[in-house]
Amino acid sequence: xxxxxxxxxxxxxxxxxxxxxxxxxxxxxxxxxxxxxxxxxxxxxxxxxxxxxxxxxxxxxxxxxxxxxxxxxxxxxxxxxxxxxxxxxxxxxxxxxxxxxxxxxxxxxxxxxxxxxxxxxxxxxxxxxxxxxxxxxxxxxxxxxxxxxxxxxxxxxxxxxxxxxxxxxxxxxxxxxxxxxxxxxxxxxxxxxxxxxxxxxxxxxxxxxxxxxxxxxxxxxxxxxxxxxxxxxxxxxxxxxxxxxxxxxxxxxxxxxxxxxxxxxxxxxxxxxxxxxxxxxxxxxxxxxxxxxxxxxxxxxxxxxxxxxxxxxxxxxxxxxxxxxxxxxxxxxxxxxxxxxxxxxxxxxxxxxxxxxxxxxxxxxxxxxxxxxxxxxxxxxxxxxxxxxxxxxxxxxxxx
Numbered sequence: 001x002x003x004x005x006x007x008x009x010x011x012x013x014x015x016x017x018x019x020x021x022x023x024x025x026x027x028x029x030x031x032x033x034x035x036x037x038x039x040x041x042x043x044x045x046x047x048x049x050x051x052x053x054x055x056x057x058x059x060x061x062x063x064x065x066x067x068x069x070x071x072x073x074x075x076x077x078x079x080x081x082x083x084x085x086x087x088x089x090x091x092x093x094x095x096x097x098x099x100x101x102x103x104x105x106x107x108x109x110x111x112x113x114x115x116x117x118x119x120x121x122x123x124x125x126x127x128x129x130x131x132x133x134x135x136x137x138x139x140x141x142x143x144x145x146x147x148x149x150x151x152x153x154x155x156x157x158x159x160x161x162x163x164x165x166x167x168x169x170x171x172x173x174x175x176x177x178x179x180x181x182x183x184x185x186x187x188x189x190x191x192x193x194x195x196x197x198x199x200x201x202x203x204x205x206x207x208x209x210x211x212x213x214x215x216x217x218x219x220x221x222x223x224x225x226x227x228x229x230x231x232x233x234x235x236x237x238x239x240x241x242x243x244x245x246x247x248x249x250x251x252x253x254x255x256x257x258x259x260x261x262x263x264x265x266x267x268x269x270x271x272x273x274x275x276x277x278x279x280x281x282x283x284x285x286x287x288x289x290x291x292x293x294x295x296x297x298x299x300x301x302x303x304x305x306x307x308x309x310x311x312x313x314x315x316x317x318x319x320x321x322x323x324x325x326x327x328x329x330x331x332x333x334x335x336x337x338x339x340x341x342x343x344x345x346x347x348x349x350x351x352x353x354x355x356x357x358x359x360x361x362x363x364x365x366x367x368x369x370x371x372x373x374x375x376x377x378x379x380x381x382x383x384x385x386x387x388x389x390x391x392x393x394x395x396x397x398x399x400x
Contacts, residue, residue: 052395
């Protein structure tokens with residue numbers, strides 16, 4: 001075992017040394033950034049991790065109790081990307097190592113850790129057209145598609161955790177159009193398995209269909225800034241992206257389509273119902289100011305899972321409802337930023353979940369953009385209009 005590790009380390013060092021003359025290996029550009037001499041392939045290896053502490057105070061009806069403290073490695077990942085054979089055929093492989101990255105073992109992934117986050121190829125087969133195949137994020141709400149490496153606050157919002165459509169296995173077709181002047185439009189379509197990532201034991205229920213269209217009336221953002229939170233690259237002129245997503249999960253067997261508990265009946269079979277999720281979102285940036293807004297809504301044909309008789313409830317309920325998330329920040333010229341977020345969620349009565357509001361205020365120092373940063377935020381959460389929780393988080397990100 002030690003010999004294998006030594007060989008692997010020497011190989012990495014050799015690749016890094018051989019790539020120095022043709023690659024940019026400065027911090028934040030990848031630990032290894034290698035291109036073959038005949039340009040037949042390339043590889044960038046970029047590990048990253050996020051460490052944080054959390055202190056949480058729950059309200060017991062009259063006062064806040066003693067705080068709960070927690071230190072975690074929230075994310076620890078190994079990312080590989082580049083092209084194979086031709087620059088028109090790109091790939092991405094991302095592996096998760098932290099507990100939160102690999103949790104979720106069940107009978108449908110052979111009760112194994114879910115190490116694989118992304119394993120996808122992207123083929124630019126014609127001008128402005130790309131075909132994607134494999135496991136990766138679906139074209140859902142903008143906050144979810146933004147990498148966890150490029151977040152403005154410590155983590156994503158409650159809207160995202162309750163209603164996003166996340167990663168899945170399937171194919172995607174993507175196209176972009178120039179509508180004249182600086183006006184751009186992007187169209188994205190996906191057909192996927194519908195049960196989330198790393199499913200190995202067949203396809204329960206039906207397939208999942210996703211369509212998204214994006215409008216950029218003032219042209220493209222710097223460095224793909226429409227999918228990067230915070231004004232890391234200051235826009236000299238206003239830039240706006242507005243997007244709309246429609247997702248239909250046919251005969252879904254999980255409480256949140258791609259995630260949540262599988263809805264089993266007492267005879268061991270799965271309850272199935274069609275689920276629909278829609279998103280409307282926007283990203284705006286100008287100078288040091290950034291804004292992101294999102295609306296999400298999930299509905300289902302029959303939210304209450306029933307037994308084979310179609311009457312007796314099993315106890316499982318599809319998480320239906322809607323949510324609004326508004327987030328803004330200002331980046332000062334010394335790369336300190338203040339940001340705020342407001343999220344409200346209204347669940348369908350049938351779910352038994354109370355309406356929730358959350359207010360978050362954050363402060364960050366970007367040492368090398370999102371590659372090396374220190375962040376903190378303070379959140380106040382109310383459930384059904386009552387005082388419920390205060391949470392303070394402090395963390396840092398290191399991304400090679």
